Amino acid sequence: MSEAVQMIPGNSLITKTPEEGRQLAVKMARLVIKVTQPDAEVREKLRPVYAEDAAMLLAVGQVVATEFATIAAANNYWR
Amino acid sequence: MSEAVQMIPGNSLITKTPEEGRQLAVKMARLVIKVTQPDAEVREKLRPVYAEDAAMLLAVGQVVATEFATIAAANNYWR
Amino acid sequence: MSEAVQMIPGNSLITKTPEEGRQLAVKMARLVIKVTQPDAEVREKLRPVYAEDAAMLLAVGQVVATEFATIAAANNYWR
Amino acid sequence: MSEAVQMIPGNSLITKTPEEGRQLAVKMARLVIKVTQPDAEVREKLRPVYAEDAAMLLAVGQVVATEFATIAAANNYWR
Amino acid sequence: MSEAVQMIPGNSLITKTPEEGRQLAVKMARLVIKVTQPDAEVREKLRPVYAEDAAMLLAVGQVVATEFATIAAANNYWR
Amino acid sequence: MSEAVQMIPGNSLITKTPEEGRQLAVKMARLVIKVTQPDAEVREKLRPVYAEDAAMLLAVGQVVATEFATIAAANNYWR
Numbered sequence: 096m097s098e099a100v101q102m103i104p105g106n107s108l109i110t111k112t113p114e115e116g117r118q119l120a121v122k123m124a125r126l127v128i129k130v131t132q133p134d135a136e137v138r139e140k141l142r143p144v145y146a147e148d149a150a151m152l153l154a155v156g157q158v159v160a161t162e163f164a165t166i167a168a169a170n171n172y173w174r
Numbered sequence: 175m176s177e178a179v180q181m182i183p184g185n186s187l188i189t190k191t192p193e194e195g196r197q198l199a200v201k202m203a204r205l206v207i208k209v210t211q212p213d214a215e216v217r218e219k220l221r222p223v224y225a226e227d228a229a230m231l232l233a234v235g236q237v238v239a240t241e242f243a244t245i246a247a248a249n250n251y252w253r
Numbered sequence: 254m255s256e257a258v259q260m261i262p263g264n265s266l267i268t269k270t271p272e273e274g275r276q277l278a279v280k281m282a283r284l285v286i287k288v289t290q291p292d293a294e295v296r297e298k299l300r301p302v303y304a305e306d307a308a309m310l311l312a313v314g315q316v317v318a319t320e321f322a323t324i325a326a327a328n329n330y331w332r
Numbered sequence: 333m334s335e336a337v338q339m340i341p342g343n344s345l346i347t348k349t350p351e352e353g354r355q356l357a358v359k360m361a362r363l364v365i366k367v368t369q370p371d372a373e374v375r376e377k378l379r380p381v382y383a384e385d386a387a388m389l390l391a392v393g394q395v396v397a398t399e400f401a402t403i404a405a406a407n408n409y410w411r
Numbered sequence: 412m413s414e415a416v417q418m419i420p421g422n423s424l425i426t427k428t429p430e431e432g433r434q435l436a437v438k439m440a441r442l443v444i445k446v447t448q449p450d451a452e453v454r455e456k457l458r459p460v461y462a463e464d465a466a467m468l469l470a471v472g473q474v475v476a477t478e479f480a481t482i483a484a485a486n487n488y489w490r
Numbered sequence: 491m492s493e494a495v496q497m498i499p500g501n502s503l504i505t506k507t508p509e510e511g512r513q514l515a516v517k518m519a520r521l522v523i524k525v526t527q528p529d530a531e532v533r534e535k536l537r538p539v540y541a542e543d544a545a546m547l548l549a550v551g552q553v554v555a556t557e558f559a560t561i562a563a564a565n566n567y568w569r
Binding site for chain 4 (some may be wrong): 303304310313322
Binding site (some may be wrong): 128150 | 507508509513516540541542544547548549550551552554555558559562563568569
């Protein structure tokens with residue numbers, strides 16, 4: 096494997112509940128950032144940039160929404 | 175669970191009507207922001223930034239549209 | 254309901270024609286903005302910002318395209 | 333109807349070929365802009381902004397891609 | 412037809428392989444730009460803007476990903 | 491073929507696991523950038539721009555999420 100970081104915890108898109116699916120979406124979004132910026136110190140410095148800027152928070156929301164769409168389809172929407 | 179905030183109210187994507195599905199989309203969009211920025215005071219300060227800036231309002235609209243697409247599919251479009 | 258504004262006119266995604274579906278997409282995009290910024294006076298001030306800025310007009314186009322994708326699927330593309 | 337501009341030419345998403353579907357996507361993207369900015373003179377002034385700015389051209393491309401995804405699905409991908 | 416430029420080479424979304432589908436996605440993304448900015452000289456001047464700016468390269472990537480999603484679905488993912 | 495760079499490693503969207511699908515998404519996102527900016531030296535100079543800027547990291551996340559949606563569908567979500 097060319098990537099040392101595991102990008103999908105549990106290596107599965109299947110979750111028991113929508114809430115767990117949503118948590119997976121948040122984690123998957125964060126792990127792409129970890130792969131792109133492997134230096135923990137740099138990521139730590141960037142954290143307040145995401146969390147205190149309205150545009151960044153919305154961009155986080157857009158990425159999570161996109162990941163969640165895939166996870167929800169994988170789980171047949173937990174119907 | 176690593177997230178203290180509940181990200182999907184009711185832990186279900188199923189709603190009785192499109193209107194309630196739309197409200198769920200708005201809430202889910204807001205809850206991702208809450209998870210990313212847990213400090214209520216900071217979020218309060220950012221609120222006018224979203225609400226008084228045309229580009230931010232459109233970004234909110236984009237996130238809600240994306241969340242709603244998933245919720246609508248989950249509900250088989252309330253056909 | 255926590256939102257006073259009705260976000261989906263008619264509380265249905267089903268329309269008779271593609272044209273009416275497109276009008277619904279435009280209205281749904283606008284109503285998210287109304288929920289996020291309930292003050293009519295502020296929205297009135299922002300209107301020329303959307304309408305006279307190329308980047309904003311394209312962002313409006315992106316939101317409408319996303320809403321319309323959902324409405325079109327709901328209507329089985331009016332086939 | 334609250335909108336004077338026809339937003340979907342022919343009031344149908346069905347086209348004979350992918351090429352015509354693509355042309356419809358471009359037209360639908362432009363007509364949302366026309367509805368949002370009905371003043372032809374203002375739109376004329378904005379045209380070079382779209383056409384001479386790399387970021388704007390890419391934003392146009394993103395909107396057209398999104399509209400086309402819907403049209404292609406409506407036509408069952410002209411298979 | 413109002414557009415002189417052919418926007419979908421071969422007038423088909425069907426390709427033999429994923430790789431050819433990806434190439435079609437890149438071409439379709441470029442041809443929307445050509446339709447919006449028909450002047451070859453202006454496009455030539457914009458080329459380094461796309462290719463030497465990180466944000467632009469990512470925007471190109473987003474458009475190509477969106478076009479490719481449609482092409483992949485059209486080809487039933489070359490399964 | 492007009493593109494010298496191979497854009498889909500293995501010329502297939504099918505992977506054994508979600509994790510490998512995610513790695514493919516990251517690679518496909520990077521290869522579009524390689525096609526658009528073939529000069530390795532320029533890409534090398536841009537790398538820190540992606541990796542040290544919060545907005546860029548989120549844009550990378552958005553592209554990867556979009557590519558992954560296609561790959562996940564191709565693999566029937568590894569169900």
